[in-house]
Amino acid sequence: MTFLRRFAHNYGALVGLAILLVVVAVAILAPVFFPSSPWESAGVPLLGPLEDPQFPLGTDMLGRDIAAGLAYGARVSLLIGVVSTAVAVVIGVSIGALAGFHGGRIDDLLMRFTEFFQTIPALAMAIVLVAIFNPSIVSITLAIAVVSWPPVARLVRGEFLSLRSREFVQAAIVVGQTGPRIMLTQILPNAVSPIIVTASLMVATAILTESSLSFLGLGDRNMMSWGFMIGAARTMLREAWWMSVFPGVAILLTVLAINLIGEGLNDALNPHLRGRRG
Amino acid sequence: MQTASAKAHHVPLLAVEGLSIPLPAGLDRRFAVENLSCTLDAGEILCVVGESGSGKSMTANAIMGLLPGYLKPSAGRILFRGRDLLAMGEAELQRERGRSIAMVFQEPLSALNPLMKVGDQIAEVMEVHGEGNAAERERRVLALLDYVGLPDPASLRHAYPFRLSGGQRQRVMIAMALALEPAMLIADEPTTALDVTTQAQILDLIRRIQRAKGMGVMFVTHDFGVVADIADRVVVMERGLVVEQGGADDVLNRPQHAYTRRLIAAVPHRETHEARPGSEGELLLDVRGLRKTYRSGGGLFSKPRVVDAVKDVSFTVRRGETLGIVGESGSGKSTLGRCLLKLTDVDGGEVRFRGQDVVPLSAGAFRPMRRHMQMVFQDPFASLNPRQTIGRILTAGPVANGIPRAAAEAKARELLALVGLDVSAFDRYPHEFSGGQRQRVGIARALALEPELLIADESVSALDVSVQAQVLELLQELQRRLDLAIIFITHDLRVAAQICDRIAVMYRGEIVELGPPEQVFDAPRHAYTQRLIAAIPGLHWDPRAAVA
Numbered sequence: 075m076t077f078l079r080r081f082a083h084n085y086g087a088l089v090g091l092a093i094l095l096v097v098v099a100v101a102i103l104a105p106v107f108f109p110s111s112p113w114e115s116a117g118v119p120l121l122g123p124l125e126d127p128q129f130p131l132g133t134d135m136l137g138r139d140i141a142a143g144l145a146y147g148a149r150v151s152l153l154i155g156v157v158s159t160a161v162a163v164v165i166g167v168s169i170g171a172l173a174g175f176h177g178g179r180i181d182d183l184l185m186r187f188t189e190f191f192q193t194i195p196a197l198a199m200a201i202v203l204v205a206i207f208n209p210s211i212v213s214i215t216l217a218i219a220v221v222s223w224p225p226v227a228r229l230v231r232g233e234f235l236s237l238r239s240r241e242f243v244q245a246a247i248v249v250g251q252t253g254p255r256i257m258l259t260q261i262l263p264n265a266v267s268p269i270i271v272t273a274s275l276m277v278a279t280a281i282l283t284e285s286s287l288s289f290l291g292l293g294d295r296n297m298m299s300w301g302f303m304i305g306a307a308r309t310m311l312r313e314a315w316w317m318s319v320f321p322g323v324a325i326l327l328t329v330l331a332i333n334l335i336g337e338g339l340n341d342a343l344n345p346h347l348r349g350r351r352g
Numbered sequence: 353m354q355t356a357s358a359k360a361h362h363v364p365l366l367a368v369e370g371l372s373i374p375l376p377a378g379l380d381r382r383f384a385v386e387n388l389s390c391t392l393d394a395g396e397i398l399c400v401v402g403e404s405g406s407g408k409s410m411t412a413n414a415i416m417g418l419l420p421g422y423l424k425p426s427a428g429r430i431l432f433r434g435r436d437l438l439a440m441g442e443a444e445l446q447r448e449r450g451r452s453i454a455m456v457f458q459e460p461l462s463a464l465n466p467l468m469k470v471g472d473q474i475a476e477v478m479e480v481h482g483e484g485n486a487a488e489r490e491r492r493v494l495a496l497l498d499y500v501g502l503p504d505p506a507s508l509r510h511a512y513p514f515r516l517s518g519g520q521r522q523r524v525m526i527a528m529a530l531a532l533e534p535a536m537l538i539a540d541e542p543t544t545a546l547d548v549t550t551q552a553q554i555l556d557l558i559r560r561i562q563r564a565k566g567m568g569v570m571f572v573t574h575d576f577g578v579v580a581d582i583a584d585r586v587v588v589m590e591r592g593l594v595v596e597q598g599g600a601d602d603v604l605n606r607p608q609h610a611y612t613r614r615l616i617a618a619v620p621h622r623e624t625h626e627a628r629p630g631s632e633g634e635l636l637l638d639v640r641g642l643r644k645t646y647r648s649g650g651g652l653f654s655k656p657r658v659v660d661a662v663k664d665v666s667f668t669v670r671r672g673e674t675l676g677i678v679g680e681s682g683s684g685k686s687t688l689g690r691c692l693l694k695l696t697d698v699d700g701g702e703v704r705f706r707g708q709d710v711v712p713l714s715a716g717a718f719r720p721m722r723r724h725m726q727m728v729f730q731d732p733f734a735s736l737n738p739r740q741t742i743g744r745i746l747t748a749g750p751v752a753n754g755i756p757r758a759a760a761e762a763k764a765r766e767l768l769a770l771v772g773l774d775v776s777a778f779d780r781y782p783h784e785f786s787g788g789q790r791q792r793v794g795i796a797r798a799l800a801l802e803p804e805l806l807i808a809d810e811s812v813s814a815l816d817v818s819v820q821a822q823v824l825e826l827l828q829e830l831q832r833r834l835d836l837a838i839i840f841i842t843h844d845l846r847v848a849a850q851i852c853d854r855i856a857v858m859y860r861g862e863i864v865e866l867g868p869p870e871q872v873f874d875a876p877r878h879a880y881t882q883r884l885i886a887a888i889p890g891l892h893w894d895p896r897a898a899v900a
Contacts, residue, residue: 241735245794248693249749249801250722259748263739 080342087338093331097324101148108142112298116142123316132316134306140316144324147300150293151328154215154284155277161219162280163273166226167262173227174234175257185231188224196221200283204292211294214287218280229272233265267343274336278329285325300325363434365536365568366392366415371428373407373414384410384423386592394535397562397569399579399600402589403615403816408572411589412540415570416455417445432536451481454529458541460521464513470524471497471509477531496527501557518681519550526557536568543578547680547843552887555582574816576619577846577890580604588612605898618821619895622849622873633671636805636837637692640666642701644684644691661687663861664701669805674831674838676852676869678845678884684861685841689809692839693727694718705805723753726798730810732790736782742768742793743778749801760800767796771826788819795826799834806831809841824851845888849873857881 081087100107110116115137116129123132123140131140173184191199203217237243238261246256287293288301289308300321307317371388375381385407392398402408413419415430417437430437432453437445457463465473474496475489483489497505500523513521522542529537539558543551559582562569573579579586583600588609596609607613644662661684669675679685690696692703694710702709705725710718729735736745746764751757765775771792782790791811798806808827812820828851831838842848848855848869855872857865857880864878876882885891 241729241731242737244695245727245729245735245797246737246748247695248722248725248727249752249797250719251748251752252719255752259740260737264737 077342081338084338084341086334087341090331090334090338093327094335097148097328097331098152100145101152104142104145104149108139108145110142112138112142112146114138120310120314122314123320131320132314134303134314134317135310140303140320143298143303144300144320146298147303147321147324148328150211150297150299151281151284151325154211154218155280155332158215158218158222158280159273159276161216162223162276163226163269165219166223167230167269169223170227170230170232171234171257171262174231175238175253175261177235177238181231184227188227191221192224194221197283197286200287201290201292204287209287209292209294211297214284214292214294217287218283221283222276222280226269226272226276229268230265233268234261237261237264271336271340271343274332274339278332278336281325281329281332364391364431365394365433366570367429367431368411368415369429369431371411371414371430372426373410373419373423374426376422381591383407383592385414388428388589388592388594390587390594390597392536392568392570394568395562395566396584397559397571397582398585398587399583400570400572400587400589401574401576401579401615403574403818405591406589407592408574408589409540410592412455412538412570412572416449416453416538418455447481450477450534451532452534453536453538454532454534456522456525456529456537456539456542458544460518460525460542460545461513463525464521466513469510469512470516474524474528474531477528481532483532492531493527496530497524499530500524500527500561501553502527517550518546519554522546522550522554523557526554526561530561530565533565534567536570537562538570538572540572541574542571544574548845548889549680549883549887551578551889555889558582575889576604576616576817576895577888577893580890580893588615604893604895607898613899615817616895617899618818619890620817620820620824620844620846620850621895622846622869633673633835633837635668636671636706637669637839638702638704638707639668639692640702640704642666642688642691642703643699644687644696645699646687660684660861662691665858665861665863666701667856667863667866669837669839671804671837672831672835673854674828674840674852676848676855677839677841677858678843678848678855679858680843680884682860683858685843685858686809688858689727689807689839689841692807693722693725720753723749723801724803725805725807726801726803728791728794728798728806728808728811731814732787732794733782733814735794736790738782741779741781742785745782745793746778746797746800749797753801763800764796767800770799770830771796786819787815788823791815791819791823792826795823795830799830802834803836805837805839807839807841810843811840812847813842813844820847827851845884857884 116139117126117133117137119133119135119137121129121133124130125132129139129141131144133139169184169188173181200217200221203220204213207213243256243260246260284299285301285304288299289305291305293299293302303321304318307314310317368388368390371385372383373385375384388411390398400408400411414425415437425438432448437448464470471493474493478484478489478492484492493509494505497508502508502520502523516524543554546554555578558569561567571582579600585598586600586603587597588595588603588611590611596603596607596612603612607616642662642665646659646661647656665688667675677685677688687696691698698711701711703711705721710721743761743764746767747757747760750760750763765778768775768777773789773792782793785793812823815823824847827838830836840848840852852869854867855869856863857872857878859880865872865876865881872881873885876885
């Protein structure tokens with residue numbers, strides 16, 4: 075298929091895909107590699123990396139295995155990244171589609187509503203939301219979704235605005251199709267490429283936001299996460315660098331991988347850029 | 353007649369000899385232009401005419417050295433005053449461009465820098481060629497603007513391009529081209545984007561300048577009417593090859609090559625109508641006092657800009673009749689079509705369809721009636737959803753109107769045959785078809801609902817003449833077979849004259865004249881209609897006689 079071939083032409087995207095697949099595999103296989111809980115004190119505290127072959131990445135001040143923490147943390151990061159993005163895309167597409175298709179008053183109303191969310195700094199709002207509802211994986215996911223849908227809504231609105239005036243949409247009105255049907259079958263399929271690209275990049279942002287929340291101590295107390303690990307390591311920054319560096323590298327690689335994939339999708343799906351790389 | 357010995361004594365202004373430009377591999381043909389030879393003398397207008405994809409613009413760009421990087425001439429020479437342009441270095445070519453050879457492009461808006469005053473743009477041409485000092489250039493700019501017939505050069509010089517009309521912009525482009533008194537002008541479809549009356553003025557201007565300065569003009573066009581108006585000699589191109597060239601009179605009135613004859617036969621031309629029983633048909637549509645006003649801008653403290661797009665328009669359409677609505681851009685003809693179909697809201701008046709006024713109906717109440725009034729759109733590329741198969745596009749309407757999918761699909765296959773497409777088209781996507789084929793799909797979609805009224809909004813304007821002729825024929829045949837009423841909206845009087853029973857001429861939102869083609873053409877009453885008819889390109893030339 076031509077889409078796959080175009081995507082495969084982009085080496086960056088392939089590298090990103092490989093890294094992401096490794097992260098996914100680690101997340102799925104975490105209980106196999108590390109049967110005991112990542113919260114459990116497994117060995118001597120503050121072991122450096124490779125000091126004990128049982129703990130290749132070392133232990134923290136309570137003797138918890140860093141490698142186990144990373145593996146279980148991948149589950150939280152990916153889960154929150156994907157679910158919150160999915161929720162945000164559903165909200166954003168619905169609001170953007172209604173605003174762009176109907177225009178006028180409805181557009182004004184929905185866009186002012188969107189701007190209301192956009193004017194509040196995303197992280198600050200996420201902190202407030204998580205603090206109001208008790209920190210749990212559900213409240214964190216929803217908080218991230220609530221702060222990240224406005225860009226999707228704006229994007230989809232723009233696409234719908236321009237597609238709505240296209241002749242094939244006019245033709246659909248003339249043959250008697252109803253509004254919702256036109257939105258779903260005529261316009262949305264033509265707007266799907268930029269939505270996919272934006273969504274892929276939003277996953278990366280969501281992972282970062284979750285890490286920030288956990289770093290600030292607003293993570294789910296029952297789930298090990300990369301942000302929490304860095305947060306816990308901050309008092310030991312000079313004594314035990316490995317406690318913060320490894321989760322930091324994990325976040326960096328995952329976010330980078332997803333961004334590379336998003337970039338690759340953009341190039342492959344956007345017909346205007348086709349052939350840009352020869 | 354163009355042998356080397358005959359020309360030995362004089363060097364033509366431009367001589368293209370055996371020019372070939374290969375296309376990248378994998379396209380439908382090997383050469384964009386193949387073995388092209390032609391000459392242009394000072395003081396003559398050479399028209400290069402052909403349909404889209406014939407390589408005519410490519411030829412013009414090759415002479416200007418404006419070919420895209422992946423296209424390189426593989427053979428031949430382009431001799432300008434005896435020196436090969438293809439062998440020149442970029443620096444030398446740059447001196448010739450603008451100074452000796454100038455070009456006027458098709459789209460005057462995109463060819464001008466939107467952020468620069470028009471006077472500065474003309475002065476810049478002289479500046480980059482190191483001509484004169486600032487004061488001299490300024491004087492020359494004003495003289496040029498005056499020369500190309502622009503009003504009030506002193507203030508217009510400070511205008512930005514968006515303030516000018518299409519015709520004025522094209523005049524500015526011509527002024528830029530003339531700035532350095534070039535010996536040769538290449539004009540690539542310079543009037544295609546313009547209205548007929550503006551086109552006539554620009555053609556006049558080009559001819560006047562060419563005579564006054566003794567320039568050689570290479571004029572690229574697809575319109576044989578324009579050729580008939582200005583050409584001294586003609587080159588006809590088909591798929592990269594020159595199929596015929598010669599004096600304008602010979603080519604236009606005694607075409608030799610089959611392709612030229614086919615093209616000329618397809619030029620829309622007024623036909624003597626056999627009296628059709630159209631006027632006795634049952635009254636289908638009765639429009640009374642229709643009004644539509646556009647308001648834009650306007651906030652709390654500023655007045656909105658108000659444009660009367662349609663002002664108090666009234667007409668009737670009977671079953672089996674074709675009503676042409678003719679007008680230039682901005683005359684409100686497309687808005688009128690959209691009002692009839694309630695694609696835009698109406699500010700006043702009545703649209704009685706089979707006796708019922710549809711204007712006050714809500715969108716939901718009107719939807720069941722939509723099936724009786726269908727539209728064929730202008731742009732065959734934009735009017736089909738690129739993500740849907742032809743089958744899906746054709747069945748969308750019937751399915752939305754409650755016909756079972758299986759029945760709709762059977763009907764769609766019948767329609768494909770009716771509009772002259774293969775049934776295999778059903779499962780294919782729009783991008784696999786040419787413009788003419790897509791327009792057939794558009795017509796099939798409109799017919800899928802068995803409408804009584806068909807509104808065709810510039811439905812053939814984007815098509816090449818030969819395809820245009822086929823689609824017009826198809827529409828006429830379908831009309832006879834299905835007893836359709838057609839409202840045919842067009843800017844092209846020639847097309848309207850060919851297929852319409854009655855013609856309404858629209859000017860600034862009003863119908864200024866309404867009558868059968870004979871009356872509108874032979875005894876136009878309104879001054880605007882008279883101007884419009886006088887501006888039709890190739891009015892004195894009868895293509896039917898040429899190929900009879």
